[in-house]
Amino acid sequence: MTQDLEMKDRSTPSNSVSSPAPSTLQNLKEIASLIETGSYSKEVRRIARAVRLTIALRRKLTASIISSFLDHVLAPGSEAHVKLSAYLPKEDDHEMEVDAATSTIQTPAKHLLPELEIYCYLLVLLFLIDKKRYNEAKACSSASIVWLKNTNRRTVDVIASRLYFYYSYSYELTEDLAEIRGNLLALHRIATLRHDELGQETLLNLLLRNYLHYNLYDQAEKLRSKAPRFEAHSNQQFCRYLFYLGKIRTIQLEYTDAKESLLQAARKAPVAARGFRIQCNKWAVIVRLLLGEIPERTVFMQKGMEKSLRPYFELTNAVRIGDLELFRNIADKFATTFNADRTHNLIVRLRHNVIRTGLRNISISYSRISLADVAKKLRLNSSNPIADAESIVSKAIRDGAIDATLDHANGWMVSKETGDIYSTNEPQLAFNSRIAFCLNMHNEAVRALRFPPNTHKEKESAEKRRERQQQEQELAKHIAEEDDDDF
Numbered sequence: 001m002t003q004d005l006e007m008k009d010r011s012t013p014s015n016s017v018s019s020p021a022p023s024t025l026q027n028l029k030e031i032a033s034l035i036e037t038g039s040y041s042k043e044v045r046r047i048a049r050a051v052r053l054t055i056a057l058r059r060k061l062t063a064s065i066i067s068s069f070l071d072h073v074l075a076p077g078s079e080a081h082v083k084l085s086a087y088l089p090k091e092d093d094h095e096m097e098v099d100a101a102t103s104t105i106q107t108p109a110k111h112l113l114p115e116l117e118i119y120c121y122l123l124v125l126l127f128l129i130d131k132k133r134y135n136e137a138k139a140c141s142s143a144s145i146v147w148l149k150n151t152n153r154r155t156v157d158v159i160a161s162r163l164y165f166y167y168s169y170s171y172e173l174t175e176d177l178a179e180i181r182g183n184l185l186a187l188h189r190i191a192t193l194r195h196d197e198l199g200q201e202t203l204l205n206l207l208l209r210n211y212l213h214y215n216l217y218d219q220a221e222k223l224r225s226k227a228p229r230f231e232a233h234s235n236q237q238f239c240r241y242l243f244y245l246g247k248i249r250t251i252q253l254e255y256t257d258a259k260e261s262l263l264q265a266a267r268k269a270p271v272a273a274r275g276f277r278i279q280c281n282k283w284a285v286i287v288r289l290l291l292g293e294i295p296e297r298t299v300f301m302q303k304g305m306e307k308s309l310r311p312y313f314e315l316t317n318a319v320r321i322g323d324l325e326l327f328r329n330i331a332d333k334f335a336t337t338f339n340a341d342r343t344h345n346l347i348v349r350l351r352h353n354v355i356r357t358g359l360r361n362i363s364i365s366y367s368r369i370s371l372a373d374v375a376k377k378l379r380l381n382s383s384n385p386i387a388d389a390e391s392i393v394s395k396a397i398r399d400g401a402i403d404a405t406l407d408h409a410n411g412w413m414v415s416k417e418t419g420d421i422y423s424t425n426e427p428q429l430a431f432n433s434r435i436a437f438c439l440n441m442h443n444e445a446v447r448a449l450r451f452p453p454n455t456h457k458e459k460e461s462a463e464k465r466r467e468r469q470q471q472e473q474e475l476a477k478h479i480a481e482e483d484d485d486d487f
Contacts, residue, residue, distance in 0.1 A: 024060045039115045063088045141167040161202040168206045201237040208244040322358025325379045363415040
C-alpha cells in the first residue's frame, strides 16, 4: 500500500507538466495532411481551413522551415522542388542542424498531389513577399500561374484564388500592374469555362483594381457589366467588389448607388480589416457630402479611425458651415492626403455644394439682402463677384435649393417665408425610405440563414412508422375500391 502511494505521488508531477507546443514545421505537416485528406475526399472546406491556418502561421515562416517542409512534401530533385528551393536563401549552420535533427525524428513522406504542390508555391510566395523580395516573388507567382493554367481540379480552386491575389499584389508592389492585365483576362476566361466561381470573383476584383489603378473607369464599368454574376462565395471578395463598384458609380456621378455600395462594403467588412474600412468611410463621406448630406460625428469617431478620418472631418465641417474660404484652406492643407486617397477630384466638385450651403444659410437668415453682400459673405474672389453671385443665386433658385426671388433692378435677393414642412410629403418619403431599408435588411438576413437538412422532419419511431404505413395501405385500398366502383 505504501509503495503504491509513493508511486502515485511520484507520477503526479509528470502529469502536471504541460506538453510542449508543436513547432511551426509540425503545424505545416498537419496542414499538409489536412490538404491530403480534403483532396482524397473532395472536401473543399478542409482545404479552405488549411489556407486559413497557413495565414495564421505566416509570421513564423523562415527559410529553414519552408526548406524542411519542401523536403517533406516534394520528392528531392523534382522540378517543383528544384524551382522552389532556388527562391529560398541559404540556411545557417545552426538552422541546418535543427532541421537535420527534426528530419531524423520523423521520416518524410513524399506526396504527389497537385494540391500539395501548388500549396508549396503559395507558401514560398508568402515568404518572399514578407521578406520584400518582390522580383523573386513575381517570378514565383508567374511560375505558379503557368502551373494553374494546366490544372483543372475543383479542390485546387481555393488555393488558386489566393495565388491569383498574390500574383497581382506582387506586380502592384513593383508598379507593373499593366503587364499582367492580359494574363488576368485570360485567367478569368479560363475560370469561367471551368465554372470556378471563386476564381471568377477573385479575378474580376483584381481586374477592376487593375483598371482603377490607372483611372480606366469606363473599361472597368464595361467589364463589370458584362462579367457573369452569381451568389457570392467569399465575403471578402464581395466587400471588395462593392467598394470598387462604389468608386465607379461615384466617378459616373451616380451618387445614390455609390453611397449604398460603399456603406454596405463598410458594414460587411470584417473588424480586423481596418484599412479597408477606413477607405470605404473616406469615399462614403465624400459621396454623402456630394449628395448634400452631412455625416454624423460618430462616423469620424470610430475606434482606430480618428486620425485617418481627421482631414475629412474638417472638410465636412467646412461644407456644413458653408465657408468657402475655410474649404479652400483645408483643401490646400491636406492636399497630399487627398491626392494619396485619390479623392482630390471629388473634393473639387464639393465647391459648388459649399457655395449652395452658404447661400441656403444666407436665405434663412435674411429676408432681403443685396447681391454685393451675398458675394462678400460667400467670399467669392473673382474679378466680378456681383455678377457671379447673381448667376449662383439664380441657379440655386432654379434648382430649388433656396426658396427666394431675385430682383435684378435693385440687385436684391428676397427670401420667401418658410412653410410648415409637415404639410408636405417629405415626412412620408423619409419614413418610406426607412421602412424600405429595414425590409431589405430583414430579407437579406432571412436569405443568409442556414439550416441543417431535413430539420423540419420529425424523427419517428418504428411503431409510428408501422402505423403510418398501415394507414397509407388502407387509404390506397380504399381509393382502388372507389376507382373500381366508378368503372
